[in-house]
Amino acid sequence: MILKIRDLQQKYGALEILNIPSWEIEKGIYWIQGENGAGKSTLFRTLSGMLPYTGSIVLDGKFDLRKNPVEYRLRLNLGEAEPLYPSFLTPADLIAFVAESKKSPESQAEMLIEAFGINYLSNPFGSCSSGMVKKVSLLLAFLGNPSVIILDEPLITIDREARASLFGLIKAYYLKNVTFLLSSHQPFEHEGLPVSQSFALKNKTLVPVSAL
Ligand SMILES: Nc1ncnc2c1ncn2[C@@H]1O[C@H](COP(=O)(O)OP(=O)(O)OP(=O)(O)O)[C@@H](O)[C@H]1O
Numbered sequence: 512m513i514l515k516i517r518d519l520q521q522k523y524g525a526l527e528i529l530n531i532p533s534w535e536i537e538k539g540i541y542w543i544q545g546e547n548g549a550g551k552s553t554l555f556r557t558l559s560g561m562l563p564y565t566g567s568i569v570l571d572g573k574f575d576l577r578k579n580p581v582e583y584r585l586r587l588n589l590g591e592a593e594p595l596y597p598s599f600l601t602p603a604d605l606i607a608f609v610a611e612s613k614k615s616p617e618s619q620a621e622m623l624i625e626a627f628g629i630n631y632l633s634n635p636f637g638s639c640s641s642g643m644v645k646k647v648s649l650l651l652a653f654l655g656n657p658s659v660i661i662l663d664e665p666l667i668t669i670d671r672e673a674r675a676s677l678f679g680l681i682k683a684y685y686l687k688n689v690t691f692l693l694s695s696h697q698p699f700e701h702e703g704l705p706v707s708q709s710f711a712l713k714n715k716t717l718v719p720v721s722a723l
Contacts, residue, residue: 512572513538513690514558514659519566521550521557528553530715531566539707540681540691542698544720549712551694552592555661558692559589571658585613590652592663592694594644598637602629602647605636606654613655623650626676642668649673653680660684661692678702 512535521529528550545551557564560576560583568576574583596605610620624632627646636644645668652660665677681691681704709720 513570515569517567519557519564519568521553521562521564527715529557531717534717536690538688538690540685540693540704542706542709543692543694543712544709545712550715551712552663554712555589555663555692558661559587560584585655586658588613588652588655588657588660590649590662590665592667594648596636596644599635601633601635602639603632605647606650609651610654615654616656619654623653626680627673628676642670645669646673649677653684657689659690659692663694665693666695666697678704
């Protein structure tokens with residue numbers, strides 16, 4: 512099992528957003544759907560270890576997010592829907608930092624910079640276009656040796672060329688056994704991605720779309 516959730520509860524103050532008794536997935540490409548405010552970003556942030564939670568989350572059958580926080584985080588990457596970075600930082604700084612912390616293999620960052628066509632590596636984020644910021648955030652999600660890559664609304668603000676590169680990378684990583692959780696308001700099947708299963712976040716839990 513690549514990812515296994517049991518009794519996951521997530522709240523903001525007294526407001527419960529997630530209550531997932533049981534959910535597990537094998538290797539694949541999964542499309543997570545949900546209406547605005549359903550809790551997709553909250554689910555993704557929880558799975559990435561960015562928010563406190565109750566319940567259990569286990570990766571690769573052995574890495575529990577609570578008990579093995581470092582091993583877990585080395586194997587699960589998140590590309591946020593609307594990334595925000597300090598305006599003084601440059602893409603070069605951030606890519607180098609994340610590459611080091613994710614133990615990225617030699618020349619992986621260069622390969623990804625080329626694939627996404629990122630040209631202005633030394634311009635601070637404060638002067639980058641929103642598409643450029645999004646491309647850098649997507650690049651970061653591919654660094655290291657992840658088992659799972661979560662991309663929250665990966666298609667927003669990127670141009671057609673970057674979109675083609677992104678789908679090429681998803682397919683190449685999937686062939687190397689990486690599992691993807693993707694959210695989008697557009698269907699991924701149209702892009703030629705072999706989507707294993709779609710789930711909807713509904714009534715605080717994940718439901719297979721065929722069962723809706
Ligand atoms: N930091 C926070 N504090 C309090 N409430 C929050 C916080 N972040 C999100 N929420 C609330 O939690 C709910 C779920 O939000 P979330 O962003 O996870 O939904 P989403 O499915 O990603 O929505 P969208 O498709 O609009 O991006 C919403 O009602 C939102 O207002």
